[in-house]
Amino acid sequence: TETRLTRNFSIIAHIDHGKSTLADRLIQGCNGLTEREMSEQVLDSMDLERERGITIKAQSVSLFYDAQDGQRYQLNLIDTPGHVDFSYEVSRSLFACEGALLVVDASQGVEAQSVANCYTALDQGLEVVPVLNKIDLPAAEPDRVAAEIEDVIGIEATDALRVSAKTGEGMAELLEEIVRRIPPPEGDSEAAPKALVIDSWYDNYLGVVALVRVKAGRFRAGQKIKAMSVGRAHEVSRVGVFTPKPVDRTTLEVGDVGYLIATIKDISGAKVGDTFTDFNNPASEPVPGFQEVQPRVFAGLFPVSAEDFNDLRDALDKLRLNDAALSFEPETSQALGFGFRCGFLGMLHMEIVQERLEREYDLDLITTAPTVVYEVERSDGEVVMVHNPSELPPNNEIGEIREPIIEANILVPQEYVGAVITLCVEKRGSQTKMQYLGRQVQLAYELPMSEVMLDFFDRLKSATRGYASFDYQPLRFEAAPLVRVDILINGDRVDALSAIVHRDHAESRGRQIIERMAKIIPRQMYEVAIQAAIGSKIIARSTVKAMRKNVLAKCYGGDVSRKRKLLEKQKAGKKRMKSIGRVDVPQEAFLAVLSVD
Numbered sequence: 384t385e386t387r388l389t390r391n392f393s394i395i396a397h398i399d400h401g402k403s404t405l406a407d408r409l410i411q412g413c414n415g416l417t418e419r420e421m422s423e424q425v426l427d428s429m430d431l432e433r434e435r436g437i438t439i440k441a442q443s444v445s446l447f448y449d450a451q452d453g454q455r456y457q458l459n460l461i462d463t464p465g466h467v468d469f470s471y472e473v474s475r476s477l478f479a480c481e482g483a484l485l486v487v488d489a490s491q492g493v494e495a496q497s498v499a500n501c502y503t504a505l506d507q508g509l510e511v512v513p514v515l516n517k518i519d520l521p522a523a524e525p526d527r528v529a530a531e532i533e534d535v536i537g538i539e540a541t542d543a544l545r546v547s548a549k550t551g552e553g554m555a556e557l558l559e560e561i562v563r564r565i566p567p568p569e570g571d572s573e574a575a576p577k578a579l580v581i582d583s584w585y586d587n588y589l590g591v592v593a594l595v596r597v598k599a600g601r602f603r604a605g606q607k608i609k610a611m612s613v614g615r616a617h618e619v620s621r622v623g624v625f626t627p628k629p630v631d632r633t634t635l636e637v638g639d640v641g642y643l644i645a646t647i648k649d650i651s652g653a654k655v656g657d658t659f660t661d662f663n664n665p666a667s668e669p670v671p672g673f674q675e676v677q678p679r680v681f682a683g684l685f686p687v688s689a690e691d692f693n694d695l696r697d698a699l700d701k702l703r704l705n706d707a708a709l710s711f712e713p714e715t716s717q718a719l720g721f722g723f724r725c726g727f728l729g730m731l732h733m734e735i736v737q738e739r740l741e742r743e744y745d746l747d748l749i750t751t752a753p754t755v756v757y758e759v760e761r762s763d764g765e766v767v768m769v770h771n772p773s774e775l776p777p778n779n780e781i782g783e784i785r786e787p788i789i790e791a792n793i794l795v796p797q798e799y800v801g802a803v804i805t806l807c808v809e810k811r812g813s814q815t816k817m818q819y820l821g822r823q824v825q826l827a828y829e830l831p832m833s834e835v836m837l838d839f840f841d842r843l844k845s846a847t848r849g850y851a852s853f854d855y856q857p858l859r860f861e862a863a864p865l866v867r868v869d870i871l872i873n874g875d876r877v878d879a880l881s882a883i884v885h886r887d888h889a890e891s892r893g894r895q896i897i898e899r900m901a902k903i904i905p906r907q908m909y910e911v912a913i914q915a916a917i918g919s920k921i922i923a924r925s926t927v928k929a930m931r932k933n934v935l936a937k938c939y940g941g942d943v944s945r946k947r948k949l950l951e952k953q954k955a956g957k958k959r960m961k962s963i964g965r966v967d968v969p970q971e972a973f974l975a976v977l978s979v980d
């Protein structure tokens with residue numbers, strides 16, 4: 384296809400506004416799939432995504448569309464994830480596009496995430512096409528929502544297309560609008576080849592697969608290429624596009640979005656954001672890469688059995704290839720042995736990585752409580768970044784501890800403003816903006832990341848019956864009166880249980896943590912003392928009494944199946960225990976700090 388007949392675009396939308404359904408409908412409209420293949424949403428391919436109903440990885444699909452002008456267009460659609468933790472993947476996808484469909488649920492209205500993603504698209508110079516979805520619903524108010532798009536986002540929306548991804552209404556018009564409004568890609572087809580790596584992953588059969596956007600020249604099988612940041616030669620074995628099934632092509636031309644498979648064995652050979660070029664006829668400059676993401680939440684991952692350490696490393700290596708935002712470094716804990724300190728974008732990201740490690744790689748893990756990164760100025764003036772509470776320097780060597788502050792942008796219907804303000808105040812936030820926009824109110828707060836990390840999103844949702852939406856960016860580090868609370872089990876400090884907390888909350892937090900732990904740690908043959916301390920000062924204590932009865936004693940008499948169940952349950956629980964000194968501590972206890980409020 385000629386470049387002028389190519390259209391590269393993404394769909395941006397708040398979660399549940401119908402992005403995946405719309406993508407499937409577009410694929411169907413271009414005969415990319417049969418009815419039967421459509422029975423399941425095709426772009427959300429990982430099992431985990433289906434189960435959670437969210438799109439984690441951005442994926443692409445190339446479609447042919449016969450337009451009313453008699454021309455056959457190639458539409459490259461790049462799907463994007465919708466959750467706040469993954470907003471950087473949205474910006475990554477947008478880098479490969481000239482346009483974006485802004486999909487808004489006409490029965491709901493504009494949400495914070497759509498605003499943030501739409502601005503990213505506009506900043507990157509994309510043509511944004513607003514689309515009002517779900518007009519089949521009786522509750523749909525397309526006029527009101529169109530006005531809201533204009534009020535809140537500030538783009539023209541009176542003529543926005545009105546569609547139903549469910550019934551297919553408006554799809555023909557939408558396809559025409561895509562061709563008409565989104566500009567074709569630019570680039571020199573005769574220049575030295577350049578392709579931006581938008582995504583890359585490890586396939587058990589194919590090895591490293593890269594999703595690329597060709598910015599200049601062309602790529603073909605047999606060609607010798609290199610990644611510009613590495614410089615090693617690789618031979619291209621296949622190029623092609625997803626329809627959404629992978630289909631090999633002879634070449635990938637300028638403006639194309641497709642896959643490139645080369646003899647690349649190791650992750651650093653196809654890093655997301657890197658540029659591929661011809662080995663013998665290299666481009667002089669790489670494609671300006673997108674911003675590298677910094678993990679914001681850190682936690683320790685430890686194998687339950689020490690023999691699994693190398694398997695865990697291999698699994699993390701493979702996951703990282705697929706997930707540029709995941710970072711990890713070996714970590715040694717006195718309590719938990721050898722493991723890794725991993726960096727994540729947020730709690731959802733952490734949960735997903737953990738679940739993938741357990742499911743896809745069959746690993747049993749102990750996870751420590753997540754923490755943000757602190758900037759610590761030592762008394763001697765040196766500044767260190769602390770990713771692990773147990774690495775905080777001793778009190779007398781600390782000049783100042785600074786915590787990360789974020790800016791939260793919240794959109795909420797008027798009737799819930801009070802609830803949101805109460806929550807933000809409780810979380811040590813300070814308001815920087817409050818603006819009424821039609822039915823909604825836009826609020827901006829500066830908040831400590833540590834307060835947002837744990838349960839802010841859930842609390843916000845429940846305080847507003849799910850109507851508030853939010854998006855955040857890191858702002859700066861700011862000094863705060865923070866202290867480390869240590870937990871001692873039978874007098875020994877357990878490094879993996881330390882937490883950094885605000886001084887005003889230290890005592891109550893410490894007490895809550897040990898009280899929870901005392902409930903979680905099963906009775907042992909002897910009494911177990913659990914204490915919380917700041918430095919050498921004990922601030923709270925609790926005990927787990929010694930075991931008196933056999934666990935089977937609870938089952939009176941002959942119910943065999945019930946006994947077996949109980950024993951099995953006990954066995955399953957044991958798998959996730961770590962012995963600390965002589966005390967068996969279950970996984971849950973390491974997260975006790977999370978379940979206090």
Ligand code: GDP
Nearest residue numbers: 397398399400401402403404516517547548549
């Ligand atoms: P995503 O999170 O933006 O990818 O949203 P999904 O495509 O997964 O859609 C979320 C929910 O809305 C699903 O239950 C869809 O069936 C439903 N949905 C999507 N589009 C429409 C529509 O046009 N009309 C109606 N009634 N429901 C829709």
Ligand code: MG
Nearest residue numbers: 402403437438
């Ligand atoms: Mg989706």
